[in-house]
Amino acid sequence: MSETDPPARRRASEPAGEPEGLRERKKRATRQLISNVATRLFMERGFEDVTVDEVAAAANVSKMTVFNYFARKEDLFFDRGDEAQRLLRAALEGRGRRSPLAALRALMLDLVEQRHHLVKVSAGVAAFWKVVAASPALRARSRELAQDVERDLGQRLAASVGAPDRDPTAHLLAALLIGAWRVAYRTALHHHRSARAAANREAFVELLDRGFAAAAAAARGTPYA
Numbered sequence: 657m658s659e660t661d662p663p664a665r666r667r668a669s670e671p672a673g674e675p676e677g678l679r680e681r682k683k684r685a686t687r688q689l690i691s692n693v694a695t696r697l698f699m700e701r702g703f704e705d706v707t708v709d710e711v712a713a714a715a716n717v718s719k720m721t722v723f724n725y726f727a728r729k730e731d732l733f734f735d736r737g738d739e740a741q742r743l744l745r746a747a748l749e750g751r752g753r754r755s756p757l758a759a760l761r762a763l764m765l766d767l768v769e770q771r772h773h774l775v776k777v778s779a780g781v782a783a784f785w786k787v788v789a790a791s792p793a794l795r796a797r798s799r800e801l802a803q804d805v806e807r808d809l810g811q812r813l814a815a816s817v818g819a820p821d822r823d824p825t826a827h828l829l830a831a832l833l834i835g836a837w838r839v840a841y842r843t844a845l846h847h848h849r850s851a852r853a854a855a856n857r858e859a860f861v862e863l864l865d866r867g868f869a870a871a872a873a874a875a876r877g878t879p880y881a
Contacts, residue, residue, distance in 0.1 A: 685728045687725045687735075690715045694732035699783060699851045703733065703791040704850045730797035733787070740774060756880045760833060761868050768860055775841060775849040777856065785845060802878075806834040817879035825878055829871050836867020 693715040699705045708729055712719045726732050743763060751759035767775050788794040810827035819826060840863035844856050875881040 675834060683725075686717070686721070690717060690722055690725055691732060691735040693734075698733055698787055703730075703787060703794050708732075723822050728797075730793055733794060734797055734801055740805050742775075744805070744809050745812050751816070756813055757829070757868065757871055757875060762866075764837065764864055767859065768857060768864070775839075775860065777842075777844045779848075782845060782848065793823050802834065802838065809834065819879075824874065825880065828874055829880055832867055832871045832874060836864055836870070840864050840867070 690711065692716055694731070697711060697714060711732065712722050715722070720815070739874070744760065747759045747763040748756055754762070766772075788798055789820045792820055807827075807830070810823075810830035811821045813829055814821055814823040814826035816824075840860045843863060844860045847859070848856060872881055
């Protein structure tokens with residue numbers, strides 16, 4: 657799943673909760689500032705050619721502060737690695753009487769309809785992924801994040817029907833769905849310059865539906881369907 661148009665970084669929609677305090681707002685603003693500055697520098701000069709020291713200086717914070725918010729340099733660029741996990745988890749936990757697959761399909765189609773930044777394709781997003789493609793470290797981190805999302809989804813699917821964490825059917829479904837999402841997004845990204853937006857969206861949904869059809873076949877006769 658993708659990042660948003662750099663360097664403008666919108667935060668994900670989050671469930672309503674307790675009012676955010678001043679301390680939390682300041683911490684969030686500092687984190688966002690560091691991420692925005694880092695993204696701008698990486699987009700301008702390339703990931704490998706920018707140091708964490710330079711990011712800290714440009715953001716007017718210490719290097720230690722940068723690492724207080726981001727465990728590794730790559731996460732300055734992939735600054736919302738847990739957003740997809742939160743959305744998928746919320747869809748399963750709030751599915752009501754729908755099956756797990758139906759709840760996930762509704763979420764993914766809703767994100768496409770909203771042009772949510774996890775599925776949005778634009779010139780800015782294309783430039784973002786061009787930076788990733790040029791960096792071995794970012795490519796590796798991108799794969800790790802996708803694996804994290806897939807593993808977490810498998811565990812959440814299993815939990816949603818009371819199955820063990822390592823239930824193979826749950827993890828097969830997670831692999832099929834995340835794989836379909838990645839192929840659909842990559843295809844949309846490849847064609848975004850030449851295709852009309854509506855046609856691109858239709859192609860995205862069509863590939864997702866094929867992925868869900870494969871998942872439904874794999875889940876036949878199980879509580880996941």
